[in-house]
Amino acid sequence: MTVLEVMERAGIRDTNLAIAWIKDAIHFIESTQTENLKTRKFSIVEGQRDYDLPSDLISINSISVLDTEDDNKYKQIRRLVGPHVITEDTNP
Amino acid sequence: MSYNTGRTYFWKVHGQKVHLLKLRKNSLLSPDANGRIDAEDTQLVYPDEAIPNGARVEYNTFVKPFVSTDPNTLATDTNETTWTNPSLTEVTSPEETSHINLNRMLSLACVCYVQAQNAVKEGNLQMKEYYMREFYKKLADNESNKRRISIAFASPVSSVR
Numbered sequence: 067m068t069v070l071e072v073m074e075r076a077g078i079r080d081t082n083l084a085i086a087w088i089k090d091a092i093h094f095i096e097s098t099q100t101e102n103l104k105t106r107k108f109s110i111v112e113g114q115r116d117y118d119l120p121s122d123l124i125s126i127n128s129i130s131v132l133d134t135e136d137d138n139k140y141k142q143i144r145r146l147v148g149p150h151v152i153t154e155d156t157n158p
Numbered sequence: 159m160s161y162n163t164g165r166t167y168f169w170k171v172h173g174q175k176v177h178l179l180k181l182r183k184n185s186l187l188s189p190d191a192n193g194r195i196d197a198e199d200t201q202l203v204y205p206d207e208a209i210p211n212g213a214r215v216e217y218n219t220f221v222k223p224f225v226s227t228d229p230n231t232l233a234t235d236t237n238e239t240t241w242t243n244p245s246l247t248e249v250t251s252p253e254e255t256s257h258i259n260l261n262r263m264l265s266l267a268c269v270c271y272v273q274a275q276n277a278v279k280e281g282n283l284q285m286k287e288y289y290m291r292e293f294y295k296k297l298a299d300n301e302s303n304k305r306r307i308s309i310a311f312a313s314p315v316s317s318v319r
Contacts, residue, residue, distance in 0.1 A: 067265035069252040076272040084272060085252050091271035092223050095264055102221035110212035115204045116175045124179040127216040131163035132209050140214045141164030
């Protein structure tokens with residue numbers, strides 16, 4: 067469906083406004099559905115807890131960590147829920 | 159050498175950062191070098207090893223939101239086995255002729271969303287609520303289209319045919 071068709075169906079004349087709203091709608095869709103998935107990898111550093119997320123991220127589908135002893139497979143890891151005690155704080 | 163990572167690593171998001179933590183299991187039986195026995199059998203610690211390209215994040219994002227060709231038609235459609243999808247070129251500065259890179263149902267959901275925002279602009283909140291409900295309904299329809307399940311019931315012998 068073209069932008070023009072959306073504008074005609076919705077009765078909008080301002081193209082820029084329509085495109086902005088379509089982008090918002092796509093953002094909503096990506097937030098709630100699994101339409102377009104992208105994968106990024108980063109290295110785990112010893113003693114480092116914080117890692118940057120990709121800036122184009124809308125919602126996380128999964129995070130995996132490489133298992134070098136099992137044929138270099140990425141294994142999906144679980145999300146921590148609620149407060150937790152970290153017994154070994156180094157930096158930060 | 160990382161092992162059993164699916165059970166020993168955990169993540170949590172804080173703003174633009176993801177925190178990776180490792181679960182370390184201690185023995186409650188064997189004492190350490192000083193002869194002390196740890197009271198905790200499991201501890202959450204920072205990653206205790208370096209793993210090159212060790213973490214993989216899979217996420218939803220914009221992938222070519224606007225394209226130059228219709229994404230819902232086949233490029234070639236000769237017969238059942240000979241067909242190709244169109245190669246989509248992203249349009250970085252979308253215009254009226256640009257196509258939304260979504261299927262038909264989600265494009266119709268976009269129309270509802272635009273109508274809802276237009277209703278807000280006109281101060282008609284009742285219509286906004288109506289169109290947003292339609293928007294979410296179409297998202298739900300799109301999801302259920304992927305999960306179509308057929309259920310067959312045996313009709314009783316005495317039923318009217």
